[in-house]
Amino acid sequence: MIKDEPLDRARLSARCALLAAAVAVLVVLLSLGGGGALIILGGLAGLAVCAVGAWWFLAHRGALRALGAGLAVAAPVAVLVLFVSGGMWFTASAAVLLWAVALACARGALRAERRPDPTPATVRPHRPPRHPVLIMNPASGGGKVERFGLVQRAEALGARVLLLKPGIRTDVGELARNAVAEGADLLGVAGGDGTQALVAAVAAEHDLPFLVISAGTRNHFAMDLGLDRADPSRCLDALTGGEELRVDLGEVAGRTFVNTVSFGVYAAIVQRPEYRDAKAGTALDAMPDLLAGGAGERLDALVDDQAVEGQQALLVSNNPYSSADPLDVGRRPRLDGGELGVLGVRVDGAVQAADLALRGSLSPALTVLTSRRVEVTAGAASIPVAVDGEALTLPTPVVCTVRPRALRVLVPRDRPGAAPVDPPLDWRRIVTLALDLDRPGRRAGR
Incomplete structure (x- = not known):
């Protein structure tokens, strides 16, 4: 029998998760005597009161907003005092710690057993573009274009840079279309996700590769591509040694969106x-x-x-x-x-x-x-x-x-944020792993 080490680790982690969760429940059950049940119910009630206070704070003005703010702050403090004065502090801490261990083991089990996606994103090498054109917004991200020297670095790598003028409204889509008409074989953006989407639409229309430079404020698109958001200059490495991904584009009322x-x-x-x-x-x-x-x-x-x-x-x-x-x-x-x-x-x-x-x-x-x-x-x-x-x-x-897969995105080979996202926490799957309920299927190469 061929040993499946990742699956064995997943089963061990799943068993640890169930054990820790069971002990956490046992700790709570053992504390129910001597007023412990009332204290736990008081903690749940405090959480509900905190939520009500937050709602009043957001949904009202004046005295009711002030009352809501007071409840949102006072309820957690009151719960803390209740647990300490009722002698439940150690029990609560132990239960929370055990539950944290259970969650960590459960996520570890799901990560360990995860198999490669049957339809992974297509990644292929890409020859360096000959006429790349990059649109940069110097005001985006608090001035990241200047702070990281993106214009100088891009031009040193052979790119033509179109710098937006702060305070002047520019049709970025038209700018990108003109660049294509003048022979651009790659379009890229150093700016926010809204600007990224406008230029990505033009790149997809002409089936050109698109370069994302994480010079915006939040850079959600760059994050999900695995790009370095701390140093946007590293995104430019794709110009000399990049890989191409095919990704989807959203469309709303004829307008493209990336996020x-x-x-x-x-x-x-x-x-x-x-x-x-x-x-x-x-x-x-x-x-x-x-x-x-x-x-x-x-x-x-x-x-x-x-x-x-x-x-x-x-x-x-x-x-x-x-x-x-x-x-x-x-x-x-x-x-x-x-x-x-x-x-x-x-x-x-x-x-x-x-x-x-x-x-x-x-x-x-x-x-x-x-x-x-x-x-x-x-x-x-x-x-x-x-x-x-x-x-x-x-x-x-x-x-x-x-x-689906409408956009060709050029990314660096080294993407520090490209680690896989944790799978959703599925306790039924944890039980299945822990009790070996699907071992025959796994042996058959499931």
Whole structure:
């Protein structure tokens, strides 16, 4: 019998995960006597009160907002005091530590047993371009173009650089099309994701390779490509020794996007002229009207053939993100899956806010789907939309689609962020591994 070492490690990690989880549950059960049950229930109630306070803080103004802020801060403090005074501090710490060990072992098991993707992204060597043209925005990312000497380094590698002028509105798509007409055999961008998308559309239209330079503020597209976001100059290494990937492009109302299209609360906030200079303050000021005051349009969506109704926010992504957390969607495990990710949020009050805080992705307030086509409608003739962070207003219905492997992306061979994303935590799979429930299938080469 051929020994499968990765699978053996996965089974061992799965057993450790189940053991740690079982001991954590046992520790909690043993503490239920002598008032321990009331203390644990008090901790859960404190979490719910904290969520209610956060909802009041976001959805209201004046005294109720102040009360919400007080509850959001005081509830966790009260829970901490309750556990310490009730003699549950050691028990709680032990349970949390054991659960952390269980989670670490479970993720390790899933990583160890993971097999290569049956349809991996096509990676092939690429000859250095002869006439590369790079568009650079010196204002993007707080001045990364100048700080990392991107113009000088690109020109030294034989690229022609088109530098955008700060404060002057430029049609970046037209700039890219002119470069193609003048003989460019590669297009690239040092700037934010919105600019990346505009030029990527032109590159895909002419079947030219596209170079992403991580000179924006957040660089989500660069992150999911595995590029170095700390030093954007390393992206230029692709000009002399690169590899080509085929990735998908999203499309919304005829406009290309590389990351996300946002509808609802976030999109309405981005529309405000003061948002660019004061993001947090603008969002905080707008939230009460959008969440509780009825100022924001409720959204309905047809996700392939499934209806999703009455959402306050919708996020449509070019391939699904790894997390269902609306505040931190993480990374996309792949960019060539040929699917859109859909995340919808509907919170109608403090009770649903508490439910979302307690149950996370299991809460009915959160909708997580994948699809090939999403049609978004509302009661208005047009709605605010944020496309890769750029504010637009589009007529309804707004249709999002995906163009599988439409873009050729040139990347360096050395990509420090290209490590695979952790698989979703699946406890049923952990049990299967731990108990060897599928060993015959594995022997057959599953």
